[in-house]
Amino acid sequence: MTSAAKYLTHDLNVQLNTRITSISTDGYKWTAITEDNRQFSGNSLILTPPVPQSLALLKTGGINLPAKESHSLEALQYDPCIALLAILDGRSAIPAPGGVQLESGPLRWLADNTQKGISPNQIALTLHASREYSRRNFETAPQSIADYLLSQASPWLSGSILDWQVHKWRYSQPVHSYPERYLKVPVGLPLYFAGDAFGGPRVEGAVLSGLAAAEDMMKNHD
Numbered sequence: 001m002t003s004a005a006k007y008l009t010h011d012l013n014v015q016l017n018t019r020i021t022s023i024s025t026d027g028y029k030w031t032a033i034t035e036d037n038r039q040f041s042g043n044s045l046i047l048t049p050p051v052p053q054s055l056a057l058l059k060t061g062g063i064n065l066p067a068k069e070s071h072s073l074e075a076l077q078y079d080p081c082i083a084l085l086a087i088l089d090g091r092s093a094i095p096a097p098g099g100v101q102l103e104s105g106p107l108r109w110l111a112d113n114t115q116k117g118i119s120p121n122q123i124a125l126t127l128h129a130s131r132e133y134s135r136r137n138f139e140t141a142p143q144s145i146a147d148y149l150l151s152q153a154s155p156w157l158s159g160s161i162l163d164w165q166v167h168k169w170r171y172s173q174p175v176h177s178y179p180e181r182y183l184k185v186p187v188g189l190p191l192y193f194a195g196d197a198f199g200g201p202r203v204e205g206a207v208l209s210g211l212a213a214a215e216d217m218m219k220n221h222d
Contacts, residue, residue: 015040023047024061025189033061044190044217048210050171051076051197069185072178076197080134081172084149088123090159100156106133107152127153134172142166173201181212190217 019035023045030045047054051073058065065073094100098115102108109128113119127149129137137145146164150157174197182194192213196202199209 020057022060023057023063025063025187027188030189030191031061032057044192046192046194046210046213046217048193048195048206050078050195051193052078052171054193063187065185065187069183072183073193075176076178077175078171078197079131079173079175080138081131081169082129082134082137082145082149083167083169084127084129084146085165085167086125086127086150086153086157086161087163088125088157088159089162091123092125093156093158094125105152106130107149110153110156125153125156131173134168138168138170177201177205181209182216184213184216190220192217 018038020032021035022033024031024033029041029043032040034040047057049057055065055073064070092112092114094110094112094115096115098112100110102110106129107127108130109126111126113124113126114122129145129149145166150161150164177196177200178193178198180198182192182198185191185193194206194209194213196206196209199205199207199212
């Protein structure tokens with residue numbers, strides 16, 4: 001899933017595995033501070049994390065947004081999602097082309113990553129739990145989650161489970177989308193909010209939102 005981003009940023013200085021703890025401004029530039037006290041500064045800022053996380057970064061840096069924009073951003077809510085990656089010792093029973101979407105029950109999506117071509121060296125499945133199950137069990141221990149979800153996925157499994165991992169997305173999918181592709185906040189220096197909460201809760205929506213925000217930023221920068 002990172003292939004497109006890697007291609008687009010091959011000649012950029014992208015910082016990986018870097019956790020930002022606060023964002024502040026002195027009126028002339030934005031400064032993002034990392035957990036190991038490194039600083040990255042720029043004239044413009046585009047925030048694409050889940051909105052609650054972006055707001056927390058600004059709050060930590062002492063940034064107060066105008067009431068109208070603040071209210072609109074705080075109203076954006078997300079559903080959680082529990083995902084499970086399972087490694088099998090044989091082929092799965094998921095039909096071609098490698099995905100099953102369910103309408104009811106604790107599972108919503110099953111994908112055979114080997115059929116999709118992104119796991120050529122092992123049989124790897126991705127399972128997504130439903131919104132309801134994820135909400136009820138977000139704090140449940142990973143072992144209990146894995147045992148239950150794998151039992152529910154048994155019709156699509158074959159052989160034994162060699163390994164598994166549980167990943168919890170607290171902000172997985174926006175409940176409602178902002179009506180515009182991005183939100184530009186009037187705080188002096190250019191500040192944009194973008195992402196799937198603005199362009200639609202899919203990869204395509206997130207990309208369109210980011211492009212729209214970047215185009216507006218470049219237009220005004222020029």
